[in-house]
Amino acid sequence: MILIRHTFHVTEPSPQLVRQTARPLRRLTAGVIDTVVVLLLTFVAAIFIASSSALADDSSIANPWGSDPIVWAIGAAQILLGVLYYGLAHAQWGQTIGKRVVKIKVVSVSTGQVPAFGQAAIRALFFLGAPLVPYVGWLLALVDLTWMGLDGRHQCLHDRLVRTIVIKKP
Template identity: 35%
Template sequence: MSATSPNVVRLYIAGPMLRLFAFLLDVIVLLAADWCLGLVLPQVPEVVSLLMAFCYFWLLHAWRGQSVGKWVAGIRVVSPQTGHPPTLGAAAVRAALSEGLPFVPVIGWLLFLFDVAPLTGTRDRQCAHDMIARTVVVTVPAEDSRMTRFLPRKVS
């Protein structure tokens, strides 16, 4: 298949600021869900909030490669081999590492910093959880994005 074929989609690695923007939106979504759950249950155990965050990222990334924040930011998690959303297993590994590390007693935030530290220093801008799960975060082609103004401009 030639590079000019209409079936070829070029993937562009998402930058750290788009990923941060998406993450902050996801935090807002999860806090709102936690708040709603708190209306039903007077005291929500931390493990329930952690499990809710894990399922949110795991299932949405395996289904579409996008959480709500990633959808708004115009980015997607994909397998670099296929360009499709990660498998259930890869999405579970990714979610467990990215959501679970901060909750490790005493050293959780240090582990989180080690997880995100490679983001700016690797060619594919991968966090450690991306490397272990064999995923990358890419921008969504403009025709598929709802918020195209957040996409990086192509350099000719």
């Protein structure tokens, strides 16, 4: 029998980054602002996708989106726009509109610089996609955000996944 052992290399943030860590209230405030921005973008996209849905609502706990293709298209547009919004903004400036307002910034733990686009996009996809997992999605999203309050560096699970940290912008 062959035993394969895999060790994950976890990069710890520098003490300087840890001292600059943004507090949960700032992060949550930025999150509310950014949620409004993404919802406005989705609303504009929804206008182009369809003006109304002709199918009856057949959503359930197992399938909260139902089978209406219009609803699925709007949901997909919201995820795509959200990943682009967060991914591009974090990779370019380390900040979204909400983070800019409350003066916080996302940086890579290993470099202290803005994350690469791939890193930022995966971070956004986890954050935005977690609620879509059938049965446990909202629980996963709740654990992701709650982790920020339990973690000494105020990192959410999506931060730990891609090794980012949110800091106060000087």
